[in-house]
């Protein structure tokens with residue numbers, strides 16, 4: 001798929017006091033990767049409804065929406081929750097209603113770092129993901145197979161029992177697992193809880209409280225700043 005977003009005949013009908021409101025009536029769009037698009041229309045045109053469907057917060061009445069989501073493993077959980085258990089949108093491979101891919105997604109879903117992919121730097125360094133700069137080996141010294149099968153960090157990332165905090169016990173860990181790069185970015189530990197998830201709000205608040213504050217110098221009253 002060369003598009004980052006594709007929809008086919010999207011229809012969304014709301015029922016309000018017995019009346020049907022047709023918010024979307026057969027929307028088919030294609031947006032290529034890297035393109036920036038503006039959605040313009042009068043109030044009530046259906047813009048918010050379309051965005052909600054694209055972000056998996058709402059399911060369409062009929063039609064299909066294909067999107068590529070990246071580095072947001074929580075979308076797997078969100079999609080499952082808002083669709084009442086029907087859909088999973090695991091990061092790094094999307095699925096809409098296919099039972100086999102859904103089963104695979106629950107097994108290897110969510111953050112794929114070191115689980116279903118790795119990144120190779122130009123100097124041969126192998127890292128679990130382009131956003132997770134922990135070098136686990138180098139192709140000039142070892143084969144990719146050796147690195148892929150023997151790295152301790154890859155082993156850790158493949159076992160969600162080794163995660164920490166709520167990500168370890170979360171009922172959605174198999175389809176999410178948290179962004180391991182974000183955990184590393186904030187804690188220096190790729191197995192730490194992902195502070196970008198609403199379920200880890202407590203950890204996020206603790207991080208915020210510890211973050212260094214920069215105090216801007218106050219200008220004495222009546223003094224003009226120099227140009």
Ligand SMILES: Nc1ncnc2c1ncn2[C@@H]1O[C@H](COP(=O)(O)OP(=O)(O)O)[C@@H](O)[C@H]1O
Nearest residue numbers: 014016021023042043044045046047048049050
């Ligand atoms: N949750 C809802 N329940 C009932 N009607 C809704 C709901 N959400 C949107 N609508 C109706 O769907 C139409 C499109 O709304 P919306 O997508 O919010 O348009 P826009 O964002 O372009 O203003 C409107 O007629 C709106 O009243």
Ligand code: SF4
Nearest residue numbers: 167170176177178197
């Ligand atoms: S707590 Fe962790 S595993 Fe659960 S949904 Fe949030 S990021 Fe994913």
Ligand SMILES: [Mg+2]
Nearest residue numbers: 044047048049
């Ligand atoms: Mg709106």
